[in-house]
Amino acid sequence: RGINKTGHKFVSRLRLGQNKSAMDFVYRVPLHNPEHEYVDGTLSLEKMDSNGVKVNGINTAINYNRRTDSDWQQKMYVKYVNESITVDNVKDNTYLTLAGIRVKKTKKDDDLYPTKDWRLEAQLQGSVKNVLSSQSLLQAEVTAKKLHTFENKDKLLLQGKAGASFTNDLNGIPVSLRYFAGGQNSVRGFDTDSLGDTSASGAVIGGKHVLTTSVEYERPIKDKWSAAAFIDAGDAFDTKPKLHTGIGAGVRYKSPIGPIRADIASPTDDLKDVHFYFSLGPDL
16 A cells, blocks of 8 residues: 555555465555665564474564666565474473565566566575674575476476584574475475474474475466476485475466466375475466
8 A cells, every 4th residue: 555655655465374374464665766675664573383393483584685687686684583493382482583585586488377587585694693693593485486498388397405513403494494395386295384393293304404396397288278297306404405205287278367387286295195286376
């Protein structure tokens, strides 16, 4: 919602889910070049009960956002995260004040139905113990996606993610900053965020690091329909990854608001464990 004639905006969002819910508030102030530069303040309240881990969290941030002439989106921020975490009936509280930078660029030949090009995003953030933080942390992350269309209209989609956290204790990292794998945008064939280190009772508590990759091949069938086959692999881990692999297939439909995808996938070590996925949106 617009607030005044100088372009200030207020945004509120409510996200409800079976395992995760959140309420977000954003106040945005445009700077000298409003289309390319602005500052915003954010406040998020989050609640999670997933895979044996319960979290009540609050985070707030001040962000400086800028888009360059070469279309790189840049963000510098200071963020405070405070979470109450319960695992195996043991409750703990952790809080971090992080400074970070994020850069992102998407290059594509069409907004809804790109046929080629790529997307790249990188982030670096960190905290220092006793500087409004319960623990020191340095975290780096890179995600990439590449799309190629052949002369016969078949498409190849490659994507991957790598992230690393440098800290003494995984339990001192807020759950929202830990890495998890599994699910629609990670390793299909597994439940969302089901891959990671586990507690004594088997609760998935995440990992310091993550490594995932995906290869997907799509072929047109008729009119606006196409078929796809894919293989995903990866893990979230503390010291050494255990490669989890999923394979599957699906259909794609070219709707007026972007491609609609329906997939089924299974882990390669248990093909009877079938998972269904549904998503909407461009490939890049």
